[in-house]
Amino acid sequence: MDQRHLFVELGYNCAEAVLAAVTGSMDHVSCASGFGGGIGDMGVTCGAVTGAIMGMGLALEVRNPETPMSYEAFKKSLVIRFLDTFENEFGNTGCHELLRASRFEEEKDLQAYHATPERKMTCANFVDYAAGLAQKLVDEVQ
Numbered sequence: 001m002d003q004r005h006l007f008v009e010l011g012y013n014c015a016e017a018v019l020a021a022v023t024g025s026m027d028h029v030s031c032a033s034g035f036g037g038g039i040g041d042m043g044v045t046c047g048a049v050t051g052a053i054m055g056m057g058l059a060l061e062v063r064n065p066e067t068p069m070s071y072e073a074f075k076k077s078l079v080i081r082f083l084d085t086f087e088n089e090f091g092n093t094g095c096h097e098l099l100r101a102s103r104f105e106e107e108k109d110l111q112a113y114h115a116t117p118e119r120k121m122t123c124a125n126f127v128d129y130a131a132g133l134a135q136k137l138v139d140e141v142q
Helices: 003-009 012-023 030-034 048-058 071-090 107-114 117-141
Strands: none
Touching: 003 012, 003 117, 012 030, 012 048, 012 071, 012 117, 030 048, 048 071, 071 117, 107 117
């Protein structure tokens, strides 16, 4: 799955696009629908980050006792590695912080920025990075 195409061209949100890319399937995309824009457009944890973590869990079937990684190892190892690596690359995992949205004093200014092509392309970089990192970590385990 091409996460950039899903995000930029087809209108899927950041979490949906990354989840689909990591799992290689559109089957579970709807479970990520509320996570775009930093969870419900609230600007908290970046949707590319939440989509990646969901995708890794699904790809590795961490709740299946017959898979190579337990749920506890997933949380304490892979999720932490993902978050640390993403934050080291971009300085944060929060949507508003990543977009430097703190420069907006009024909510309406932030909302206007969200509708711009500049914001879409900025987020596309986070989507690409998150999907690639998550896939790399999944491949290391499998």
